[in-house]
Amino acid sequence: MSKKWTVLAVPVISVLLGLLAGAIIMIASGNNPAAGYMALWNGAFGDSFYTGETLRQMTPYIFAGLAVAFAFRTGLFNIGVEGQLLVGWLASVWVGVAFVDLPKVIHLPLAISAGALAGALWGFIPGFLKARLRVHEVIVTIMMNYTALHVTNHFIRNVISDGSDATDVVNETASLRSPFLENITDFSSLHNGIYLAVIAAIIMWFMLEKTTLGYELRAVGYNQHASEYAGMNVNRNIILSMVISGAFAGIGGSMQGLGTFGNMFINSGFSGIGFDGIAVALLGGNTAIGVVLAALLFGALKVGSLNMPIESGVPNELVEIVIALIIFFVASSYMITWLLSRFKKKEAK
């Protein structure tokens, strides 16, 4: 029971401390923190439109967070979520544009599977190198982010389109857009992907906690040698873990390609979703439910921050600072748990 409370207390306290520090910075820079946070709140949940936008922003965050969390639970740092997301985005848009006259029941799953497959492939390479040659996955995944960025840009310009800097919009049969969700959220870009994200979170929880496969993956994460001694195939599990993680990230890209934007364009830099996914997973304690909640927080902060300058005059860069501080406090969770335990000791006396 006590341990459970600490697990919950660290992220909550980190978020509160982050917001508090943000308020102090706002006061120091001559702004009104109450007005600033109210603008943030209004911009994230102020009315149905903004709630829709927050949920839309949350969707790829869930996938990116799940990807990082999944790899982490099996002892791997997947820093390459950004790249896996980009190739997944490209693959699903490509399938979405290339096939015409397919029924939606085939086309949409096909496009999403293409995204998952591309992401999985991008995860397979570092997994394979790690398993066979013991090349550290952090190095490989970081480098593969850049490879993904430039490869996707090349494909957009030279293969999918004719020298243009954006692909065509995907066919209606591959689109995640939902007139129903748009209607109830006053034309926000919320799309059906949000359902998929929640389902994906459940799948990840089920796979890790309730299946033999998940048990093996986690065992390899805890102790490779013990797992090997117990007769598990460590190499296979490392590759499998990266492939599944990459597939999550790839579907995150499909959300952008088939839902939010409906196409893909030349990215001059990273979208940042994949890197934020690391923070989401960290804040969510690498659990499925934690990732969903952390993704909601990040989505709300990102979307709400856009409203801050116009409503309260607080520059929206402040939210970046708050996010950075939250991550800092989570990362220094040791400090918080130590403080909590001291607090406990005093009370006990």
Add this chain to the structure above:
Amino acid sequence: MEKRKFGFVMSMVLAAGTILGACGGGAEEEATDNGGSGEETDKFTVAMVTDVGGVDDKSFNQSAWEGLQAFGEENGLKKGTDGYDYIQSKSDADYKTNLNTAVRNEFDLTYGIGYKLKPAIEEVAKQRTESQFAIVDDVVEGLDNVTSITFKEHEGSFLVGVVAGLQTKSNKIGFIGGIESDLINKFAGGFEAGVKAVNPDADVTIEFAGAFDKADKGQQMASAMYSSGIDIIYHAAGGTGNGVFAEAKSLKETAPEKEVWVIGVDRDQSEEGKVTVNGEEMNVTLTSMVKRVDLAVQDVATKAMNDEFPGGEVIEYGLEAEGVSIAPTQDNLSEESIAAVEEWTTKIKNGEVEVPTVPGKN
């Protein structure tokens, strides 16, 4: 002890709740204040949504904002939701949200700055048929509540091409574009045609950086170009172009006698080219192709205020309306080029010369 800990967490949550609750109250009052003053006056209000470059990009976002500020000053408006304001986008996903935020704040006219906002404007304008929009640098067709503002960049680029053709010593000239697109090809095409018109022997090398915000890439490309003998580089690359200036200035510092020039874009970039070598002040900016986004923004806002909003139309600002021109700073131009620029300006205005919008294959 478990209970005590639980109590501690509860009190934290309650404390947070109280603090947040207090925040809520204060801001709400303020919000109603704003609403009140908004209702009293029936002023014309206008907003702009930037692309990811932000409002201080030293390029067209900044220029558009200067135009809005000038418009506001002229009509006695204040910055804010009951006057004129800007909303910055931090990622491509933000365009739609920001355009909707502008609509929700009941701005009478909302600008989308840059071609990247085109899909978002198209979509939002279809949904919010009551609101008026304008897009800079691209064309939205078939919507009565959107005005498209474009520029004849090829005409302005032609003029700076004439200058480059006349003032090059090595007969090698470079062009660095941001991302290859129809828009940037207009710069390249016009520039190349201008060079060839006065100096058919000159070589024009056209390259693209693939980004508008990578100064390091611009610097690398400029370094390669200058060392290959190119002495004048025209950049149409936004922030990437800042690297071109950096490279030219550092070359000038190490070898002041070397001929290296940059031609600026969008605004008069003579400020960017200033460099002090051995106590002597020099400037590597040969000239700039000025695109008066500010004038266009002011013009359309004024029209909209007078109920003459040119919805559904495409307005193309060229040499005639001073929409594009050569920069007023002409310290580094020879007499010959100034005369030639005037001559070609008249020819283009008369329609004697048709400036191409794509670079030729040479």
